Amino acid sequence: MVKYIGKRLIYMFLTMFLIATATFFLMQTLPGSPIASYNKLNESQRAIVEKKYGIDKPKPVQYAIYMKNLAKGDLGTSFVFKGKSVNDLLVNRFKPSFILGAQAMVFGTVVGILLGMLAALRQNTFWDYGSTFFAILGISIPSFVFASLLQYWIASEWHLLPVGLWNDGWKSSILPSIALAMGPLALSARFIRTEMIEVLNSDYITLAKAKGANGYEIAFKHALRNALIPLVTVLGPVAAGLITGSLVVEQIFAIPGIGEQFVSSIMTNDHATIMGTTLFFSAFLIVVIFIVDILYGIIDPRIRLSGGKS
């Protein structure tokens, strides 16, 4: 187990290093220069600005400085928000994104698990077809389409909830959370249905029936736990989907979160912020996948002793 974790950690650092390097050099080839937004400046003013952001030095030197700062956890200074460090920007915008993501995750997986169980226990009935169709919708309809529709009907037409922004407390978070939750909901519903059906056909469920267990005990005491364990493995893709979703959902609902900032930094050619956010997202996903793998080993008694997943 320790050896396995060690190996995984080395890979994680290697991956992060590659992403950082690739991001840095890709940024240099970007067609638009960040200085473009300073068009009105004259030669000497530009030189001052370039010096200030350290982009007057040769590329390898810039790279060395960047990596050195990165090692210290410093993501550099934003080109657009004057004088603000990327770290500060991320910290300020972390909270809304985190709240939305967490709410979507909890709501999506809980409802998804229930729907999946319902489908599996009432296989080939109206409930099964209904929840399966719902899951297909959730997987198929792009988050930005769903978010737009929610915003149009529930906020603009019926005025039930705020159209957007982050200034109405919890109410502001409901619609964007629901929009984000569709992905995890659909994924876990489908996953749990397949797993449950397989578990329900297994010998130990027949044995549980032979012991006299009733439908409730079979579903919750015997089947659910065994179906839930593999669900952990979809958390990685779910997290990736949440980030993708957050870019558009935060945009649509004008939420001051990291996703919204990432999109606007792309629009304004804010190199430092693009790089910083890219690294942040990558690190987040890599850590989630790592935790998922470790967690899987911990909660499945079959792997717990034999040590590590191969």
Add this chain to the structure above:
Amino acid sequence: MEKILQVIDLELSFHTFAGEVKAIRGVSFDLHKGETLAIVGESGSGKSVTTKSIMRLLPETSSEFKNGEILFDGKDLTSLPESGMQKIRGKDISMIFQDPMTSLNPTMPIGKQVMEPILKHQKVSKAKAKEVAIELLKMVGIPNAEVRYKMYPHQFSGGQRQRIVIAIALACNPKILIADEPTTALDVTIQAQILELMKDIQKKVDTSIIFITHDLGVVANVADRVAVMYGGRIVEVGTVDEIFYNPQHPYTWGLLSSMPSLDLEEERLYAIPGTPPDLLNPPVGDAFALRSEYALKIDLEQAPPMFQVSDTHYAATWLLHPNAPKVEPPATIIERMKTFRGSRYYEGTDGNLGGEA
């Protein structure tokens, strides 16, 4: 002897995409108190389905009782509501499955799994149930049961897991224990241990056992009576001696001839030709006729009734009809019959009592 379970003319079908599979086509047998009844037959003969239908463990959506009754304790199990069945399962009738590697819940400690039927069917405290469970684990030969109680199934070997499954089955002192090929998936040495264990336990708790197997060696070892199934029907039933030493049905002859033996000097092992019948379109008449070298014309037209051979011995073959020609069973079967008092080939001194009906 007291009849504890009566299966009368049971017919059961599965509804599949391909059509109706007539898995059981009129099965009748009795189970007496304290006896071990072995049901033998090839895969697909309906032996497993018969016992699963007694427990009503077949999927309700795709299986259907077409006819017949299963009488237990004054009730017909085919028409009992599910809640009533739940009170019987694990308490009065319990079951051991074929593959111990998959029949325990992998994410639940084994102690909890043994406790479950006790808590379910008896009004006892958790502490008491735990005590009973540990007792049971000790009885089936799990060493160090107090410690291993908390362990998960994957931490046990196949033989030990089957012992645990047996402990679960015995938890409420069932009147009937159904063992569905309990030793098939185990190593030969472990098989013998499990069989010994089951015999021991039967003496201790005085339960009736239905033992399903395709292994005639196991049958000889454990059974009091034997029912031979073929194509969804019982073709021959009798005491273990009657079936082994005075078999009447050509299928039983085939089964016994294909059993390797050290006593008889055979050049090569006999194999029954052909494959079991397709129960989607079951053959008319005697289902075995198509694979039998003793087939009669009538076999292809009409299913044979049960002919009585002795008080305890019945066989469904037209060969026992008074009009049927006398046929010579295979040589190895004649060898067997020579030792059986009452068979027509008996060579002992008690005189031939006449084997044919």
Add this chain to the structure above:
Amino acid sequence: MQLDKQQLPPEKFERVVIDTDSAERISKPSLSFWQDAWLRLRKNKAAIVSMVVLVLLVLMALVGPHLNGRSGDVQNLRHANLPPKIPGIEKLGIFNGVGELGGQKLDLYEVKKVDEYYWFGTDGLGRDLFTRLWEGTQISLLIAFIAALIDVVIGVAYGGISGYFGGRTDDVMQRVVEILIGIPTLIVVILMILIMEPGITAIIIAISITGWIGMSRIVRAQILKFKGQEFVLASRTLGASHNRIITKHLLPNILGIVIINTMFTIPSAIFFEAFLSFIGIGLQPPAASLGTLINDGYKVMEFQPYVLLFPALVISILMIAFNLIGDGLRDALDPKMKD
């Protein structure tokens, strides 16, 4: 269990010789793997309906832009912001050209003195949305199909070589994949799109650059599974060349799983294109794709919801159809396969 009392004629008891071969007559015609899969797929109503819908959408994407003789990029400001009006259906009270103007519900076609019918309305520049919708669908499908094709080619080749040759080749190739798989697709796609000239090629490259990894891993796992099986060993023992083993034994066996996976690759490519265009870094105006159309529609959603409605419907139906077909194929080709 009573003795049979009925009188049966003795000739019924003549012995007959049974040809045991006839007992083994095969009662059903034997089906090839693909025939069997097709039979199973045909039973899946959702998949069949999806196929029909998909064929219709592809046809519309091909012929739709030419149906009403209008070009998708001709601007006609006099005809701007017209709601949908369809001959025949207009009498039912929908698609009758009525829209809001200054808080009143009016037939905007009358107000603006337009005699023509714009089936799906026009946008703020007076472009015909019906034509643009199908042009956009065409572009989106084109991007998705090419991206999926590239994924399949690279994925099968990479996974196949890695799995088949094994050893050091496999080691090196898998280390590369292990690092690449750690990089989130979204990040790669966005970075790639940023450094390239915006356009179809850029989007296709961005989507394909990591898209093949999933396919390669699946193919490798399948190849590893089959390559150790007896029929391949037997063939090798008989002196079959690599070429023969790969084309005759391995590829036919992994074809099913490749097809299934492709069915899920296409909708994900459609999604990524639309996603990129929606956040504004995909296709650039005046080019139309489902993503740009949805983006355009979203901007005017409050006042002209129909601009959003049609592309949103088409993309959702496309995605649903591909997913249902993928599910259906998965059940048909391998009922036991889970993911």
